[in-house]
Amino acid sequence: MNENIQSADAIKDIRNMMERSSRFISLSGLSGVSAGVCALVGACIAYPYVYNGKDFIINRETAIAQQLRGDSAIILNTWLFWIAVGTFFAALVSALIFTGLKSRKDGTEMWGITARRLMINVSIPILVGGTFLYALLISGNVAPIFFNVGFITPGCLIFYGLALINSSKYTLNEVRYLGYLQLLSGLINLCFPAYGLYFWAFGFGIMHIIYGLYMWNKYDRKTESD
Amino acid sequence: MNNPIDNLNKLFDSRVRLGIMSVLSVNASVSFNELKELLEITDGNLASHLKALEENKIIKVEKGFIGRKTNTTYAVTKSGEKEFRLHINALEKMIKASK
Numbered sequence: 001m002n003e004n005i006q007s008a009d010a011i012k013d014i015r016n017m018m019e020r021s022s023r024f025i026s027l028s029g030l031s032g033v034s035a036g037v038c039a040l041v042g043a044c045i046a047y048p049y050v051y052n053g054k055d056f057i058i059n060r061e062t063a064i065a066q067q068l069r070g071d072s073a074i075i076l077n078t079w080l081f082w083i084a085v086g087t088f089f090a091a092l093v094s095a096l097i098f099t100g101l102k103s104r105k106d107g108t109e110m111w112g113i114t115a116r117r118l119m120i121n122v123s124i125p126i127l128v129g130g131t132f133l134y135a136l137l138i139s140g141n142v143a144p145i146f147f148n149v150g151f152i153t154p155g156c157l158i159f160y161g162l163a164l165i166n167s168s169k170y171t172l173n174e175v176r177y178l179g180y181l182q183l184l185s186g187l188i189n190l191c192f193p194a195y196g197l198y199f200w201a202f203g204f205g206i207m208h209i210i211y212g213l214y215m216w217n218k219y220d221r222k223t224e225s226d
Numbered sequence: 227m228n229n230p231i232d233n234l235n236k237l238f239d240s241r242v243r244l245g246i247m248s249v250l251s252v253n254a255s256v257s258f259n260e261l262k263e264l265l266e267i268t269d270g271n272l273a274s275h276l277k278a279l280e281e282n283k284i285i286k287v288e289k290g291f292i293g294r295k296t297n298t299t300y301a302v303t304k305s306g307e308k309e310f311r312l313h314i315n316a317l318e319k320m321i322k323a324s325k
Contacts, residue, residue: 004324007317010244014314017248021256021264113253113260 024114024171026103029220032178032212034094039204042087043197049080050197056080072138091204102220114170122167129159153196157186157203172219178211233316235309237282242267242275247310250285250302258298276300284309 019025049056056079057063066074075081103110133155164179182203189199238244245265249256256264262272279285284306290297302310 004320007320010241011314011317011321013241014244014248017245017264018252021249022252109263112263113256 022114022170024112024118026099026106026108026110026115027118027171027175027215028098028102029212029214029216029218030098030102031095032208032215034098034212035091036205036208036210036212038087038091038094039208040201040206042083042090043201043205046080046083046197049083075134075137118167118170121170122163125159125163125166129155129163132159150193150196151190153200154186154189154193156200157182157189160204161186172215174211174215174218178207181207233312233319235313235316237279237284238310238313240275242271243279246272246275246279246285246300247302247306250300251307251310255288255299255301258300261300279306 048054058077058079063074063077065071066077100110103115109115133152136151136155161179161181161183164175164182166179168174168176168179185199185203185207189196192199238247242265246261249261249264258272258276261276262269265272276285276287280287283303285300286303288299288301290299
């Protein structure tokens with residue numbers, strides 16, 4: 001009988017070690033919450049430019065010149081571009097901070113083999129998606145300051161969803177379901193292009209916060225009370 | 227019916243070796259330091275177990291460089307993969323038999 005208990009323990013050890021060496025599990029739920037909050041703040045800042053007719057061109061004179069030249073750098077001359085960049089980095093940095101804190105507490109290395117693999121797999125669809133959407137944006141600048149914005153928010157959500165699904169093999173499995181939901185919101189957004197910012201705020205903001213709270217409640221809260 | 231214990235491989239009769247095999251069966255190649263970190267054991271202990279597995283052609287060693295530092299990585303061999311699978315099957319059979 002004792003041998004059977006030993007075999008059961010051995011199997012448990014094997015499974016545990018396979019998991020631990022192939023998945024980065026120190027992803028903090030609070031990272032999701034903070035990224036979601038950043039997204040909502042970003043969406044609020046962007047709102048008047050998108051829906052209330054606030055002028056999103058930074059410098060009109062250069063913009064007109066850029067327009068005449070067909071210069072794609074006109075993108076950099078819009079407030080919306082910099083709001084997007086700022087939101088992205090704020091979300092990324094805040095997510096890294098909470099996950100860094102958690103991995104330090106868990107005693108796992110932040111840049112170990114599993115974290116690196118996760119970063120590579122999440123980055124590929126994001127970088128490709130970002131490049132693709134940038135190309136799409138500048139391809140629309142022939143008409144007077146009119147960009148192909150209709151496809152931008154669905155594109156962000158779809159590529160992000162694919163990135164999550166692709167990388168869920170290398171971290172907590174729940175990430176996959178967040179990926180499906182992002183993908184779905186992106187696809188629905190395609191039918192309602194005028195409401196892009198709302199979908200964006202829902203996908204990157206609300207869904208991140210809900211997911212983050214769920215994960216925090218499931219994994220992190222328990223260890224904090226230990 | 228033959229006794230499943232016959233299929234248990236003495237080579238894997240240690241927590242450290244089971245750990246090494248588990249890590250190497252889900253990762254294409256793993257460095258010495260990464261193994262050490264995952265298994266939480268000392269250099270000497272890990273090295274002796276790796277040597278035993280290597281001598282039995284269960285795992286293979288590749289020595290490379292990262293810059294000027296040596297970087298030794300380990301991977302499981304074809305026959306090692308098979309031996310480990312047989313070992314796990316035997317373990318599972320023993321558990322089932324006890325139920």
